Amino acid sequence: MSHSAVPSVLFVCVHNAGRSQMAAAFLTHLAQGRIEVRSAGSAPADTVNPAVVQAMAETGIDISAEIPKILTPEAVQLSDVVITMGCGDTCPYFPGKRYLDWQLPDPAGQGVAAVRPIRDEIRERVRGLIEELGGEHGR
Numbered sequence: 001m002s003h004s005a006v007p008s009v010l011f012v013c014v015h016n017a018g019r020s021q022m023a024a025a026f027l028t029h030l031a032q033g034r035i036e037v038r039s040a041g042s043a044p045a046d047t048v049n050p051a052v053v054q055a056m057a058e059t060g061i062d063i064s065a066e067i068p069k070i071l072t073p074e075a076v077q078l079s080d081v082v083i084t085m086g087c088g089d090t091c092p093y094f095p096g097k098r099y100l101d102w103q104l105p106d107p108a109g110q111g112v113a114a115v116r117p118i119r120d121e122i123r124e125r126v127r128g129l130i131e132e133l134g135g136e137h138g139r
Contacts, residue, residue, distance in 0.1 A: 008036035010079035016041025044068035
């Protein structure tokens with residue numbers, strides 16, 4: 001990763017309807033353009049989980065217009081860091097990429113009360129990621 005380019009992160013979970021959407025929204029919001037953000041899923045759902053949309057709205061972040069996206073090899077190739085959240089072996093592997101696996105509960109089928117702690121854990125992990133990637137520059 002060169003210091004002249006903006007680092008890029010790809011969040012991946014199976015349906016791209018919960019964890020990866022929350023992580024991408026937090027990173028986009030907190031990094032304020034200092035990090036390029038993508039999210040995708042190996043078997044994307046039709047819509048983002050409504051409980052996830054509601055939990056994010058409670059933090060002032062609106063993801064109601066987001067649409068789950070299919071994971072492509074190109075998305076992985078374009079990213080410096082790939083963070084999986086339960087997609088297992090379905091993520092393509094490319095040498096030279098940094099892969100992290102965040103073990104987080106799946107919010108699928110859960111109400112907003114169960115999604116809040118997952119959301120809060122993701123927010124803390126994203127804050128740590130921003131610090132790691134040098135996203136604090138310009139503060």
